[in-house]
Amino acid sequence: MIIKLSVEAFDPFDEVKRFQEQQAGLAGAIGATSIFIGTMRDFNDGDSVVSMSLEYYPGMTERQLEMIVTEAIERWAVLNVLVVHRVGDISPGDPIVLVVVETSHRGDAFDACRFIMEALKSKAPFWKKEQLASQTSRWVENNSKGYAP
Amino acid sequence: MSIRVRYFASLKESLGCDGVELSCARPLTVQQVWSQATGQISLPDNILVAVNMAYVDQAVEITDGDEVAFFPPVTGG
Numbered sequence: 773m774i775i776k777l778s779v780e781a782f783d784p785f786d787e788v789k790r791f792q793e794q795q796a797g798l799a800g801a802i803g804a805t806s807i808f809i810g811t812m813r814d815f816n817d818g819d820s821v822v823s824m825s826l827e828y829y830p831g832m833t834e835r836q837l838e839m840i841v842t843e844a845i846e847r848w849a850v851l852n853v854l855v856v857h858r859v860g861d862i863s864p865g866d867p868i869v870l871v872v873v874e875t876s877h878r879g880d881a882f883d884a885c886r887f888i889m890e891a892l893k894s895k896a897p898f899w900k901k902e903q904l905a906s907q908t909s910r911w912v913e914n915n916s917k918g919y920a921p
Numbered sequence: 922m923s924i925r926v927r928y929f930a931s932l933k934e935s936l937g938c939d940g941v942e943l944s945c946a947r948p949l950t951v952q953q954v955w956s957q958a959t960g961q962i963s964l965p966d967n968i969l970v971a972v973n974m975a976y977v978d979q980a981v982e983i984t985d986g987d988e989v990a991f992f993p994p995v996t997g998g
């Protein structure tokens with residue numbers, strides 16, 4: 773399990789490549805890799821969003837992410853997991869979160885990846901503040917259910 | 922007895938500070954920590970509480986050296 777918080781912009785595809793290279797020993801066992809990339813939109817709740825800042829709780833955020841991934845590893849036949857999450861100032865189009873789940877079979881990869889994302893959304897202490905095109909800012913109060921409204 | 926109280930995100934902004942140190946003579950409930958720290962009577966329903974970086978329910982007892990964090994619903998990902 774690798775969990776990283778990044779104040780710098782990251783390239784999710786470079787992260788996946790590095791993750792796979794680091795564990796060449798697992799190569800023959802891996803039959804499925806599920807990858808989720810969340811990126812920042814330039815709109816939310818009907819408004820144009822020009823940038824965003826992501827606050828977190830140093831120590832607790834990492835701990836919650838570890839607990840979430842540990843639960844996924846206990847529930848599904850997971851070989852390895854990578855989670856990368858941005859913090860700090862973010863621009864539209866920037867990747868915010870990357871979840872990579874490696875398993876032997878696709879069902880476990882899809883299910884564990886979805887579980888990790890949903891648990892992260894509801895339990896990991898991150899908070900988004902949006903800067904709007906109208907020169908105002910606002911805290912995002914709740915995460916969406918994951919489908920278009 | 923010393924308790925460290927921390928606030929995050931919109932709660933930090935609305936209270937105007939990121940936390941406070943409390944000293945008290947005996948263990949406190951989460952509600953008592955909230956009231957003593959903020960001067961507000963009741964903890965809003967939507968506020969989440971963590972003690973020593975783990976989520977807790979409001980029945981937990983807060984003791985010497987604990988870090989109690991109050992924050993709004995999380996919005997990462």
